[in-house]
Amino acid sequence: MRELLQVQGLTKTFRLSAKQQKLEKTREKVRVAVDNLSFTAYEGEIFGLLGPNGAGKTTTLRMLATLIRPDSGDAILDGASVVREPEKVRSKIGFLTSELKLEECFTPNYLFDFFSTLHGVPVEVRRQRKEALFARFGIDRYAEVKVADLSTGMKQKVSLVVSIVHDPDIIIFDEPTNGLDVLTARVVTDFLQELRSQGKTIIVSTHIFSLVEKLCDRVGILINGRMVCCDTLDQIRQGESLEDRFFTIYQETAGDGE
Amino acid sequence: MKQNGILAIMRKELARFFSDKRMVVSILLPGVLIYVMYSFMGQAMGSLYGVEEDYVPTVQVVQLPDSVVGLVETGGGLNLLEVDASAVAEAQSAVTDQTLDLLAVFPEDFDRAVAAYTPAGGQPAPNVELYYNAASTASQSAYMLLTSLLDGYEAQLANKFDINAGDKIYDLATEEDTAGTYFASLMPLLLMIFLYSGCVAVAPESIAGEKERGTIATMLITPIRRGDIAIGKILALALIALLSGASSAIGTVLALPKLMGAASDGLSANIYGVQDYLLLAAVILSTVVLLVTLISILSAFAKTVKEAQAYVMPLMILVMVLGVTAMFGGGAKTELWYYLIPLYNSVQCMVGVFSFSTVMAGVATALAANVIYTILGIFVLARMFNSEKIVFSR
Ligand SMILES: Nc1ncnc2c1ncn2[C@@H]1O[C@H](COP(=O)(O)OP(=O)(O)OP(=O)(O)O)[C@@H](O)[C@H]1O
Numbered sequence A: 001m002r003e004l005l006q007v008q009g010l011t012k013t014f015r016l017s018a019k020q021q022k023l024e025k026t027r028e029k030v031r032v033a034v035d036n037l038s039f040t041a042y043e044g045e046i047f048g049l050l051g052p053n054g055a056g057k058t059t060t061l062r063m064l065a066t067l068i069r070p071d072s073g074d075a076i077l078d079g080a081s082v083v084r085e086p087e088k089v090r091s092k093i094g095f096l097t098s099e100l101k102l103e104e105c106f107t108p109n110y111l112f113d114f115f116s117t118l119h120g121v122p123v124e125v126r127r128q129r130k131e132a133l134f135a136r137f138g139i140d141r142y143a144e145v146k147v148a149d150l151s152t153g154m155k156q157k158v159s160l161v162v163s164i165v166h167d168p169d170i171i172i173f174d175e176p177t178n179g180l181d182v183l184t185a186r187v188v189t190d191f192l193q194e195l196r197s198q199g200k201t202i203i204v205s206t207h208i209f210s211l212v213e214k215l216c217d218r219v220g221i222l223i224n225g226r227m228v229c230c231d232t233l234d235q236i237r238q239g240e241s242l243e244d245r246f247f248t249i250y251q252e253t254a255g256d257g258e
Numbered sequence B: 001m002k003q004n005g006i007l008a009i010m011r012k013e014l015a016r017f018f019s020d021k022r023m024v025v026s027i028l029l030p031g032v033l034i035y036v037m038y039s040f041m042g043q044a045m046g047s048l049y050g051v052e053e054d055y056v057p058t059v060q061v062v063q064l065p066d067s068v069v070g071l072v073e074t075g076g077g078l079n080l081l082e083v084d085a086s087a088v089a090e091a092q093s094a095v096t097d098q099t100l101d102l103l104a105v106f107p108e109d110f111d112r113a114v115a116a117y118t119p120a121g122g123q124p125a126p127n128v129e130l131y132y133n134a135a136s137t138a139s140q141s142a143y144m145l146l147t148s149l150l151d152g153y154e155a156q157l158a159n160k161f162d163i164n165a166g167d168k169i170y171d172l173a174t175e176e177d178t179a180g181t182y183f184a185s186l187m188p189l190l191l192m193i194f195l196y197s198g199c200v201a202v203a204p205e206s207i208a209g210e211k212e213r214g215t216i217a218t219m220l221i222t223p224i225r226r227g228d229i230a231i232g233k234i235l236a237l238a239l240i241a242l243l244s245g246a247s248s249a250i251g252t253v254l255a256l257p258k259l260m261g262a263a264s265d266g267l268s269a270n271i272y273g274v275q276d277y278l279l280l281a282a283v284i285l286s287t288v289v290l291l292v293t294l295i296s297i298l299s300a301f302a303k304t305v306k307e308a309q310a311y312v313m314p315l316m317i318l319v320m321v322l323g324v325t326a327m328f329g330g331g332a333k334t335e336l337w338y339y340l341i342p343l344y345n346s347v348q349c350m351v352g353v354f355s356f357s358t359v360m361a362g363v364a365t366a367l368a369a370n371v372i373y374t375i376l377g378i379f380v381l382a383r384m385f386n387s388e389k390i391v392f393s394r
């Protein structure tokens, strides 16, 4: 299998503002959000980053999506380095998080076209893709409704569709089912599996065990910015449920950490 | 791809603006408000200080002399009504009640007394009594009219010399100079304020607003260059700001004659030629683009639109102070280095155009300087879009 994503010693620290120090009741001036992180994802698999709140999942994915720069280390996505060739990386990936919002005054139709243009998608390809994706997610009926007037679930579907207007080979998804009802969440997970069957590589982050068990081929467990283990789902589970395994691992690391 | 990106961003910004009716109204409203307000102020001032043009005040006169009849006949504008001396008290209360405009009481045999009088004779001069009501504009204007007629009559009786008695034009200022000086002292300040207001109405909304709503990051994960986002936004915002500036400027130009009332006779913007307007347009264009760039950069530091509006306050004060400098110092500066100072150079160029003292090399310097400042600003803005501290600050 081809290694489509190689993460090599990614590290990211944040300077905490005085306000933030107060808020989190801490005296430390810098926070190591991601600490010398390395892992590999293979072509055609769903890789899950599992970790509790504040583990550094979002920070890691933002570095992969070139929204923030690592302090040190690098990640190579399909041959392109996030440090040296961020523009090339951006054209290869689709990135989706609930923090990335769509402008409320526009319609799904307009936004699809707009982001297609930013990605340099030819008009004819754009038309076909839009037709297929809108039909797939039932957006076609709402194509001319302003995003502001759509339901949360429909908004999320539009965000998903807009993030893959350029048909990327790598899809990075932060908390894919957060805030969605079971029906919409199901639509999203089904679609991720469909993308995998098309040979796409998918990186998701989550703190939901069942989602990992359902979707992921391989898992990396992230605690306090460090990768404590990274393997296939079955290897990590060792016959137990993922939840039980996670607590064992968590206790082991929390013991020697801090 | 490059061109496409800039164009797509521009089109998106314009579409966003025009899809928001409140926004469109808030941009175009100032012009309408300025027109209504100025017209109203002009009218209020007019009715305060003037009487209707065809109104002829009535004057009751006791012992009306022939000379005065002749004076009023040639001077006009007064309706004389001879009354008996016994009616004085009644007439006085009529003036108080504003049912009568003026009461004039002449001494007996006024004309003969005047002819006989010599200042060296030691006798008091014949006295005319004019009773008026200062609370009534009609009464007051009748009082002033009759006083000036009588003053003129007195001067004519003892004529030793005249000043400007011929019918030549003695004020040698051309109509252009007068209007030009007037426009040059006022318009730069107004234009700068209008342009600034236009920019401030759209730029913080577009830059800090996108940060606040989390929509800018969605654009930043596409391969579009940060510079293209900056250029596209600045061009679109400048266009909208120009629209708003134009609305305010048109409102002012239309309302100015009403505000100035009679004083605006001969105060017409027609004195400027095509070349003047072209120069002005170029100056305004470069000013707006620079202003939008500056405001965008300030807004990019802010996390919210509110915060951005606070950050740009100092710039507004600066713009106003620079605009006020146009009121002092005759004509445009001739030293070229003044034209390198951003925003001040715009004011100087405007003063030059309005007062017919344009320093062409200065305008060229200013335009070139502004283009360079704008390009530098776009680089700064693009870098800011690339900075995670700016885009993802907590
Ligand atoms: N811009 C920032 N400035 C300062 N600290 C930050 C910033 N972004 C993240 N952090 C800190 O870095 C740590 C990791 O945050 P991150 O958002 O990556 O965690 P996460 O695993 O995504 O958590 P969650 O499950 O809550 O989303 C946290 O302690 C967070 O407070």
Ligand SMILES: [Mg+2]
Pocket (backbone or CB within 6 Å): A057, A058, A059, A174
């Ligand atoms: Mg997160």
